[in-house]
Every structure is written in structure tokens, then in C-alpha cells.
Amino acid sequence: MLVATLADKAKRTLVIVPTIDLKKQISDKFSSWGILRRLGVIPKDFPNPTVLTLNKTLLDIDYLPTIESADIIITTPALIARATTEIKQKLTTLISHVYFDEAHHVKADEWESIKKLFINSKIVQFTATPYRNDRKPIEGTIVYNYPLSKALEDECFSRISLVSVDERHPQKKDKAIAKAAMDRLLEDRKNGLIRHKMMVRAESKPHAERLYKCYKEWFPNERIVLVHSKTKGRKSTVDEIKQGKYDIIICVDMLKEGFDYPDFKIAAVHGVHKSLSVLLQFIGRFTRTQDGLGDASFVVNYAEEKMSLELENLFQEGSGWEEVISEIADAKKSEAESLLTFLQGCKPYSGFDSPDIDLNPKLVYPALSCVCYSSDTVNWAGFKHAFDLKKYALSQPFINADENVFYFTTQKREKVKWARTDSMRDQTWDLIVMHHDPLSKMLYIGYSEKRLDVNYLVEKITESDASIVNGDCVFRAFDSIKRLSIVHAGIFKPANHLHRYSRLSGADVTTELTKWKEGRRCQKSDFVGVGFRDGFPVSVGASVKGKIWSPARVGDLKEWKSWCLNIGSMVTDSTINSNQILEDSASKIQLDHYPDNLIVLATDWSEELYKRIHKLTIERPKFQSTMLSECELKYSFHSGNKAEFLLITYDDSIPFSIALGGEKGHYIEGLDDCSISIDGLKSTPIKLKQFFEEYPPTIFLLNGCTLSGCIHTDYGEAFAQQIPSNRIETLTWENVDYTKESLYKSSEKRDNSIQEYMMKRLSNRGAKIVFNDDNSGESADIVAIFLENELIRFEMVHCKYSKSNSGSRLSDLYEVCGQAIVSLRYKWKPEELLKHLERRNGSGILKGKRFYTGKDSDIDEIRKSLKYTEVQFEFAVAQPGVETSAISLDMKNFLGSVYSTVVEMTETELKCYFNK
Numbered sequence: 001m002l003v004a005t006l007a008d009k010a011k012r013t014l015v016i017v018p019t020i021d022l023k024k025q026i027s028d029k030f031s032s033w034g035i036l037r038r039l040g041v042i043p044k045d046f047p048n049p050t051v052l053t054l055n056k057t058l059l060d061i062d063y064l065p066t067i068e069s070a071d072i073i074i075t076t077p078a079l080i081a082r083a084t085t086e087i088k089q090k091l092t093t094l095i096s097h098v099y100f101d102e103a104h105h106v107k108a109d110e111w112e113s114i115k116k117l118f119i120n121s122k123i124v125q126f127t128a129t130p131y132r133n134d135r136k137p138i139e140g141t142i143v144y145n146y147p148l149s150k151a152l153e154d155e156c157f158s159r160i161s162l163v164s165v166d167e168r169h170p171q172k173k174d175k176a177i178a179k180a181a182m183d184r185l186l187e188d189r190k191n192g193l194i195r196h197k198m199m200v201r202a203e204s205k206p207h208a209e210r211l212y213k214c215y216k217e218w219f220p221n222e223r224i225v226l227v228h229s230k231t232k233g234r235k236s237t238v239d240e241i242k243q244g245k246y247d248i249i250i251c252v253d254m255l256k257e258g259f260d261y262p263d264f265k266i267a268a269v270h271g272v273h274k275s276l277s278v279l280l281q282f283i284g285r286f287t288r289t290q291d292g293l294g295d296a297s298f299v300v301n302y303a304e305e306k307m308s309l310e311l312e313n314l315f316q317e318g319s320g321w322e323e324v325i326s327e328i329a330d331a332k333k334s335e336a337e338s339l340l341t342f343l344q345g346c347k348p349y350s351g352f353d354s355p356d357i358d359l360n361p362k363l364v365y366p367a368l369s370c371v372c373y374s375s376d377t378v379n380w381a382g383f384k385h386a387f388d389l390k391k392y393a394l395s396q397p398f399i400n401a402d403e404n405v406f407y408f409t410t411q412k413r414e415k416v417k418w419a420r421t422d423s424m425r426d427q428t429w430d431l432i433v434m435h436h437d438p439l440s441k442m443l444y445i446g447y448s449e450k451r452l453d454v455n456y457l458v459e460k461i462t463e464s465d466a467s468i469v470n471g472d473c474v475f476r477a478f479d480s481i482k483r484l485s486i487v488h489a490g491i492f493k494p495a496n497h498l499h500r501y502s503r504l505s506g507a508d509v510t511t512e513l514t515k516w517k518e519g520r521r522c523q524k525s526d527f528v529g530v531g532f533r534d535g536f537p538v539s540v541g542a543s544v545k546g547k548i549w550s551p552a553r554v555g556d557l558k559e560w561k562s563w564c565l566n567i568g569s570m571v572t573d574s575t576i577n578s579n580q581i582l583e584d585s586a587s588k589i590q591l592d593h594y595p596d597n598l599i600v601l602a603t604d605w606s607e608e609l610y611k612r613i614h615k616l617t618i619e620r621p622k623f624q625s626t627m628l629s630e631c632e633l634k635y636s637f638h639s640g641n642k643a644e645f646l647l648i649t650y651d652d653s654i655p656f657s658i659a660l661g662g663e664k665g666h667y668i669e670g671l672d673d674c675s676i677s678i679d680g681l682k683s684t685p686i687k688l689k690q691f692f693e694e695y696p697p698t699i700f701l702l703n704g705c706t707l708s709g710c711i712h713t714d715y716g717e718a719f720a721q722q723i724p725s726n727r728i729e730t731l732t733w734e735n736v737d738y739t740k741e742s743l744y745k746s747s748e749k750r751d752n753s754i755q756e757y758m759m760k761r762l763s764n765r766g767a768k769i770v771f772n773d774d775n776s777g778e779s780a781d782i783v784a785i786f787l788e789n790e791l792i793r794f795e796m797v798h799c800k801y802s803k804s805n806s807g808s809r810l811s812d813l814y815e816v817c818g819q820a821i822v823s824l825r826y827k828w829k830p831e832e833l834l835k836h837l838e839r840r841n842g843s844g845i846l847k848g849k850r851f852y853t854g855k856d857s858d859i860d861e862i863r864k865s866l867k868y869t870e871v872q873f874e875f876a877v878a879q880p881g882v883e884t885s886a887i888s889l890d891m892k893n894f895l896g897s898v899y900s901t902v903v904e905m906t907e908t909e910l911k912c913y914f915n916k
Contacts, residue, residue: 001015001099001101001124001126002029002033002036004124005030005049005097006041011096012070012072012097013072013073013095013098014091014097014098014099014118014121015074015075015098016075016080016098017074017076017101018077018101018102019076020076022102023053023075024053026101027051030051030074032048033048033049050072051070051072051074052067052070052073054075054076056079057078057083058087058091059084059087061090064094067091077114080114080117081113081114091117091118092118092121095121096121097124098118098122099123099125100123100124100125101126103125160296161295161296161297161298163180163184163297163298163299163300164299164300164301165301174211177269177270177300178200178214178215180268180299181200181267182218184266185198185266188265188266193265193294195292196263196293197247197248197249197261197263197266198249198264199248200249200270201251201252201267201269201270201271202251202271203252203270205228205252207252207270208226209226212226212250215250222247223246223247223248224246224248225237225241225246225249225250226251227250228252229252242261244263252271262293265293265294265295266299267298269298269300269301270301347398347401348398349380349381349398349399349406349408364407364557366407366431366433366446366448366555366557366560367446367549367553367554368550368559369541369548369550370446370547370560370564370567371444371445371446371447372444372469372548372564372567372571373443373445373462373469374441374442374466374467374469375436375441375442375443375458375462375467376463377436377463378434380397380406381461383397383432383461386453386456386460387410391413393411393412395409395410395411396408400557403557404435404436405434405557406433406434406435407432407433409429409430409431410432410449411427411428412427412428412430412449413426413427413428430447430448430452431446431447432449432452433446433557434446434461437565440565444561444564444565445458446560446564455468469572470544470546472544473572474546474571475524475581475582476571476573476578476581477542477567478529478540478582478585479576479581480533480534481529481540482531482533482904483715483905484530484581484585484586485585485713486527486529486582486586487509488505489505489508489527489528490524490526491504491524506588506710507588507711510588510589514587525543525544526544526545527541528540528541528551531904532905532907535827535908536828537611548567584716586715587713588711588714589711589714590665591660591707592641592660592661592710593640594641594643598707599702599814600635600818601700601702601814601818602817602818603633603635603697603699603822604697604700604822604825605629606696609695610828611828612681613628614627614829615680616679616680616681617679617680618631618676618677618688619678619679620676621675626649627839629832629836630836630839631647631648631777632648633645633646633697634646636655641660642657642659642660645657645658647688648777650777654674654688656669656671657670658697658709660710665709665710666693666709666710668693671687671688671689672689674687674689677691696709700818700822700901702814704897721899721903722892722896722899723910723912727912728884729911729913729914730916731757731761732916733757733915735752735757736753736754737750737752737753738754738803738805738881739801739802739804740754741753741781741799743772744774744845746845754801755772755782758878759782762782762784763852765786766786767786768787768862769837769854769858770852770854771783771784771785771850771851771852771854772849772851772852773850774846775845777840779823779836780796780798780819781797781798781819783795783796783833787861790870791869791870791872792830792865792866792869792871793871793872793874794826794833794871794874795873795874795876795911796823796826796876798817798820798823798878799879800812800815800819800878801881802880803881805881810888810890812881812882813879813894813898817877817894817895817898820877820902821898821902823875824902824905824906827906828906831866834859834863834866837850838856838859872908875902875906875910876910876912879913879914880915882912882914884915884916895910895912898910
């Protein structure tokens, strides 16, 4: 900032800062030119500037001569934004340069108004966090980015270590964090770092006050103070803190912009910042370098349930943590810079002035949806002719000429339906985003107004005839989706004048699709399907009229464009048979009783929960929260219209029943008086009974089909394939007792068990980690992780005991294959699997005993590598009771069904370890 003022020969510079403390800091720097003399940037006798610090709102015109006498004016935004119009206009002629410090605040109203006021001055924005929690980037061109990795190389920051505790009990969390932080502070003192002080961050003022009492009780010999915005004599307390009169300072949000106290070296974080950007800034203030100070330490509870995925990935224990932070911070900056570069190319469309609407839609998040047209060229100028300006008002449109993306908003005002008056009108805003790809000659239009005449809009912007891509070809968007299940279907019945359109779900979808396949006067209208593409869950919607969408997904403009191009490549691919796609989709039948011959392979959570299962917790009165993903659903038996299940937690088993019938097709019995709830799905926890009513378990059946609630889904024989012979490996199983599955039974170690044999084998093959995850809530019996150059490979091995001799018993495969299917969801969230392993090793009967090979620090290394390394998964079953040479036809068919399910859901191949 100082150098920029000198280099550009600024006549008079205005510096906008967010806080009073920062105002004083910046003023002191400018008054002496900071360290520029010592660095030799300016001569020793170079004069200091005249610095004026504003402390009052500019309301008196007589202030202007004082402002004119200054070289540098430093202020918070309100003192300028609330000045009189006369003074503000005069200031625009006096100020040559305007600097915004901590520029991520620029989107605030007062900051924005100042930016507009000095539009003719040179504006420079400075910030360490060019990304905001509300996803709004800072507008402008990035002229310089100083990566945190470079700052570390230049030794501008000290090293920082993460000290993580793993305490889930709500009454024990605070003490665990406090003890770990105090241990680190005492260690620093022992090493001569007597200046080091501890900051204790609380979530709220009441929390800070509780912590103050606790810390006074836990550490009576320490000098402890509480300070927050309501503290009496706060200014004098802060001065005493800076004078070193306290060892432990308990606060809520003290280390904001402008508070600089290098002696803070221990952070005891009892309330984690929910925003990664704020957290990174908070951490950075502990890494100030100065003589007499050592490295920083950051203490956090890793078991915090409400932690965002970004923060979970960040929290890894060990020294050298600043390298991890720099990787994430630089990546976030790069991501922000990429989006900013895209948006920087978005300019107001010339020749169009909005008379009424002062709206800047420079940053928008359209739904991932579009209608596709074939068009050689477009003329964006024609867009305004598509709207009746008596009904619509249009915002200033924006265009990115390089990306060929054009977008604007509309405002529609209509009479309210509930009153006969012209003075009251509904006001509705909508977004229209368009992209033309000159290579494929495709035009994509996304819009939020349901009644928009999009064909008329296309007519006005295309200079040649454009044709909509509609009809059956839109259903090509379902291409390559494995285990495709149509969850909603719109069917058009042209022969039925009383009931021409039906919106169907569940078993009704299959009924109407069957009529369509048989040509019984039933036509396709629109479909929403779910399944697996490229080994991950996916959902797609498409309408025969031309609209295609990704349910419940939005993205920035870059994401929207990329998504459209991918959709366009599919719907224009004539080699894709859209009819065959729908014909091969799963069929659904609504059951009113459970079949007598029902064979259940595995029971898992509803497939709708796969993307968020690791964020859901089970809440029980007087008990700690439990991760839903680490609980187990177990099918017991069925009779008539009722099936019995168990929800198994670490320390409890909750029985319940699913009965077929009733208004919704199924209902829950046995949980009416249950006080357990599920948190993370809605704004407030929902009762367990409601949870299973809305999200009934998915039951995987012997033939690869599923049953959820009352709906039986049949994926058909087309999906089944034989398991390749190279996926069955024959082992010798020497010295193994086939009847002993687990390495441990209670606390007794059994060296001749199936698990011990497999773990030794994986270890000998070079696995960096071989982890025993046996017992309720397991991800697999054994998790092996291989780190190979640029590849991380997870092997999830499920073991099962058998009779004392091997043979060809189909029953030997049922449970172990079912366990493999339930574990598939970990492939989509490998970072959750690592966190699961850490929790498992830190609690329960096998606490500290689960690593057969490797240690906790190896999990840290794997987690860091996830960010830049390819990841592969393999799911395997180990059953010495199965003789490879004696596998029966039924066993082959069963293995083929399971193999197909694994391939379709994860794009990985099942591995089988059998006997000779």
C-alpha cells in the first residue's frame, strides 16, 4: 500500500479501513513510511507524508481545507458515506487514489457507495481473503497475488502446529481443549518462550463467560481475563492485554482486522469459525514472526459434528500444518481468481441503458438447467425486443465476449390476485442466462421464469432460423447412468380428454412406462431419474418440450456453461438410443405384503441420503451425538405385511417395524414413544419415526433388486453379468481356523483368525495402513490403504467365518457380500472414511489396537495427499469356506449379481478371496 502510493506518485490518497484499531495502525505506518527506509526503498532523508485520520463524519464544509492539507486521509467507511452531498462531490475532485484495506468488505453498502463515488479515481483493493462466505467475489482485476506458500518461504510467518482433541461428549469438550492448550503453553514456557500467551475463542458471550469461570477453576495460578464487546472498561483491558498483564485471554472475536498482538501463540478454539476464509485469517494472526517468539499452536476439537467439510479436511494434527494451510489458502485464492477472471470479462452490454433498475447481476448462480437450440449465429442485441416493456423492466445486461455468455434479469409486476386494485402489484425477479457455442452451433438458454416465451426470445436473437432440440432426443441426457431409476414421470395421454397429463411416482411410473412401451396411446412428457454415472450418484430431469435440468443444483456462470456443453454433447449424439435408455430403466412395483421367498442381502440407509449421510447425527437425551453413518441397520425377519429391523448404535439396539399398507404405502411401528431424533436434515431435528417414514431403509435383495418402503425396484437381468475369473483369487489359508472371523474376540487376540490372515497378507503387499475396523458401525472388517506414486488406493475387505471345512455353500456368501454393498458409499467420500478410522481407533473396546500396520500420522499423510492425488477403491470379500473349483451355478449367478451392483454404483470391480 505504501509502495503503491510512492510508485504511482499519488497526489492525495484516501484509505478506507473497517475498524478503528486498523485506522490507527495504518496511520502509524504511513506517518513514518513503515520499514521502507530500512529496506532501502526510499532515501533516509525522504520526507514523511502528512497523514490525517478522520474521527468524525464529514458534515461541515469547513473541514475541507484540513483535508486539502493532507497527503494521506485514513478513515472508516461511515465517516465518508454519511457525509453531506456537497462535501462528497468536492472530495471527488481532491482524491487521486482510493485504497480499500480488507477489501472483502467492499460488498457492504457503505463500502460500495464509496467505490461508486470515486469512480474516476484510481481504486486499489487489498485483502488476504479474496473470497467471501456469501460467495460474492471482489470485483476488479487481480494485479498481484502473494501466495501464502511464498510468504512461508520468505519467513514472513512462523510455523504452526495443530493440536487436535477428539472428544464427542458435550460436557467434556471444553476441558479437553483447555487441557491440550495449557499443556502446549507450559511446554513453550519450559523451552524459554515466556512471552507466549493463550487466546481462548468462544462461540458466544454466554459461552465465553462460562469458559472464564471454568478456566479460573482449572488453572488458578494463571492470569486470566475475559473481554468481549459488552465488557466494561474494554479499552483499558485491551491495553493491559497488549502490555502482557494476562496469560490467558478469553474472548469471542477479538482477532479481527486491526488487532495485532504477536504474543498470542496458543489458540484454544472452543468455537470453530464456520467460514474457511475467516478461519484462515484468524490462524494467520498467530503466525506473526518476532524475536523472542516461537512457533504457534492451534488447538481444536476434531470431533465437532457441525464442522463443514472444508474445515474437516483442514484439521489435521501435526507440525508443519502451515504448509497444509498454505495449500488450501492458495487453492481458494486460485479458485477465486479463476472466477474473477471469468467475471472480469463480463462487461455491461453497450447500447442498452436500463432506465429504472439499478441492478448489477455480475455475480449470479443459475440453476443447472437449460433449453438447447441449434443456431448458426446469434445477435444478443435483439433480446430486448422479446419483452413487452409495459409488463417487464429489464436490468442492464452483461456479456462475456470471450466466453460468449450473455445474461440479464427481468422484473415483472402483476396485479395481486387477492385484491381488486391497480395500486398493489406482485414484483417478481427472474434471471436469464444464454451461451452460444460457435463450434457446435448450439445455443443454450437457462431461465427462472416458468412462463417465459423462450422460443420468442430465441427468434429475436438469432439471425438465422433456430430449431429447438426437443422430443425424444432430450432423454439422451440419461445416457451412461447405471441402475437408472425413474423417480418421477410425466405421461401425456392424447386420447383422454378428461385426463390428458399425469404426474407419477413410485410404482405408477412403471405402470405407465409399460403402457408406453406397448404403444397403448401413452406418450412421454417428462422424467426425473436417479442412478450412478462414472461411479458417483447423479440425478437428471428432462422434458420432451426441451428443458433439461439437474434437480436441486445451482452453480456459478462457469459451472453453468460447462454443464450445458456436457448436456449438449449428449442430446445431439445420434448414436444414443433414448428409447432404449428408458426401456432399460428399473421397474417399480408397490407391495402390500412381503414375499415369502424374500432373501435380504443387506440393509442400508435410504439412497436419497447418500450425499449427506456423513452430516447426519442421532441425538438422544443425556447421550452424546452419534454419527448416523457409523450406526447399523439390520433386517431381522418378515411376516405378512410387516418386517422387523434393528437400529444398532455403539451402545444400544432400537427395534422398529415397517408395515406395508396405509395412505403412504408403508408406516412405522414401534417408535411412537421414542425420544431419539435425527439432526442435519432440516432446520430442526426430526423424530426417528418421521425420519424412517420419509426415508425408509434400502433393502438389497439376493438378485440385486432393492426394496424401500413399499416400493420394490427391479433393475432387470440386463444389468447382471458374470464375475470375471481374474476377480476370484484362490488363497491357501494356511493355519487359519475358518470358524474364527475376528482378530479380537472381546480383548482376546486370535492369531489364527481370517482377519489376521488377510491383514498380514495386505501388509506384506506393501499397504501403508492396514486397519482393523471390525464390530458394529464398521466401514469394512479391514481397510487397507496403499500410497503408490500419484495414486492412493483403498481396499475395503469384508471377512466372514464359515464351517470348519470349505465347500460350495451359497449361504457362506450372503452376509459378506451384503456388507460389501453397504460399504460402497465410502468411495464417494474418502475423506469421511479417514475421519471414521481416526474416531474408531480413539474409542471403544479396541481403542488404540486397530492399526495392524501404520499409525495416526499416516492417516494425516493420506489426507493431505487426497487433495492432489488420484484415488481408487477396491471392494473385496474374503471367505475361506468357498472352494473356487466347486462354485455352483447358483453361486455364480449370485456373485454376478453382486459384482454388477458394485460396478454400476462405483465403477469398481468386486474382488473375491476364496479357497482352493
